Amino acid sequence: MPIQANLKPVMTAREVNELITSVYPQLNNDYKAYETVDVFAGGCTVRLNADDRHLRPGGTVSGPSLFTLADIGGYACVLSHAGPDALSVTVSLTINFMRKAEPGPIEGHCRILKLGKSLMVFEIDMVAGPDGQTVANATGTYSIPPKRDK
Template identity: 65%
Template sequence: MDAQSGSSTFQPVMDAGEVNLYLRDVFPQACSGEVPDYRALNVSPGGCTVRLEAGFRHLRPGDTVSGPSLFALADIGGYVCALSHIGRKALAVTTNLNINFMRKAGPGTVDGHCRILKLGRRLMVFEAELVAGDTGETVAHATGTYSIPPAE
């Protein structure tokens, strides 16, 4: 498998701690506070794991984590993959994100296991499997594309 098809030959340039500090600066709406709602847990070659601490404000009736909250977790997972592998480029932006919701996620933690499928000069394609912490079941699967700003 080569670097364009999702192997571990992708090498991160930032670890989870560095990404979280950077997110606090550039995306405080979602990534600030003592324990942020959204944060990177780890970064690995070609991927990352992000977490949502789903509390009251993320729930819809029936104590179900809302679709927009899960969508945001997948999107932030893509952003963490991009940042951790290309560096501090705050203007990397989502150009596409598709998500399939599979089952209910209750309050608590939801982890996004993200993997880079392709990383080029202008685009990064990734996938994210969202797993509920209380059951360990996959609650959603997403694929997305990020546009990478040109080199300066």
């Protein structure tokens, strides 16, 4: 994934996790299923620690769980690069499922394709397994709320 030096993060992974925990506590409840593991210029890495709660019949990580990982990747990117406004919202998200995802860690490598004043477009590649194969790929758009006077 190419580094985008013109996009500078304004929050660390720890700060993003703390903000998400405070504004969206129901995401993980008492577990640490979804987390931001890294923030870098132009993107971030998020992880789903998939266990029995995330499986559909047949032992496959469910589509909704992977969709949530993609959405959390976009949210972590917009927070870490546009600023800590919890009111950033998903405008669109399209996902393609490539292969079966087994329980265990699934990493989402998220890259900002465009960051404007009101919209951020991103792509996320979700990889899992010992070979790190792509299990799903998604693109999406987040709306960035206008800056408010404090």
